[in-house]
Amino acid sequence: MTDGAGGTGGLAWERQERILAAVRRSGTVRLSELTRRLGVSAVTVRRDVTALADRGLVRRVHGGITLPYRGLGEPAGGAPPAVFVGMVVPSVDYYWPEVIKGAQAAVAAEGGRLVMRASSYDPADDRRQVGALLDRGVQTLLAAPATAGAAGLELLRWLGGLPLPVVLVERLPPPA
Structure with a gap:
């Protein structure tokens, strides 16, 4: 499965679990780093981050995300x-x-x-x-x-x- 940008990031819930694991590990994660790690487009990462933020699991900050x-x-x-x-x-x-x-x-x-x-x-x-x-x-x-x-x-x-x-x-x- 690709995200339309040639990436193979998997299903949305799988990417979101990986995003949560990354932010729990380091406290803050840059969106550009997530794009690279997941192998998906910036748009896909922003969608996943928005979904997590809407559920209160992460907080969007300038250029990245952090734990709530x-x-x-x-x-x-x-x-x-x-x-x-x-x-x-x-x-x-x-x-x-x-x-x-x-x-x-x-x-x-x-x-x-x-x-x-x-x-x-x-x-x-x-x-x-x-x-x-x-x-x-x-x-x-x-x-x-x-x-x-x-x-x-x-x-x-x-x-x-x-x-x-x-x-x-x-x-x-x-x-x-």
């Missing part, structure tokens, strides 16, 4: 984590998967959990994603926000006024 919030780093047995850290990154492409994995490892080493949100290089979206993490009760925030222009500066001021530690990731604070 409730599943990312949840401790076994519902025990409260020692440390609850939120992270907002602008992409799951390029070097960001390695940054995310490093943060997950560091937080896990302290007995905590990391909840990750992906943004889209937009200050308003960054603020929405941070707000969602604050609603979840994170104790610390790692953020790689958009910093360009007046909106970026305003976002940095807002982050600096939050009542919890905020660590800028791969960003510099504005000059004093």
Whole structure:
């Protein structure tokens, strides 16, 4: 069976199981990587990802997918984590998967959990994603926000006024 683009990805449910296995293994997966691994077209991968997202099994982020919030780093047995850290990154492409994995490892080493949100290089979206993490009760925030222009500066001021530690990731604070 082919997907019309010469791929042999199999039946939709088989591809979707493989997609779920990949995202469970690494936490985030790029759509281009799924296209390559499954040997199907980008359109087929997008359809499969949409079906999984509609069922709440994955979350679409810029350039890829991640586990839904409730599943990312949840401790076994519902025990409260020692440390609850939120992270907002602008992409799951390029070097960001390695940054995310490093943060997950560091937080896990302290007995905590990391909840990750992906943004889209937009200050308003960054603020929405941070707000969602604050609603979840994170104790610390790692953020790689958009910093360009007046909106970026305003976002940095807002982050600096939050009542919890905020660590800028791969960003510099504005000059004093």
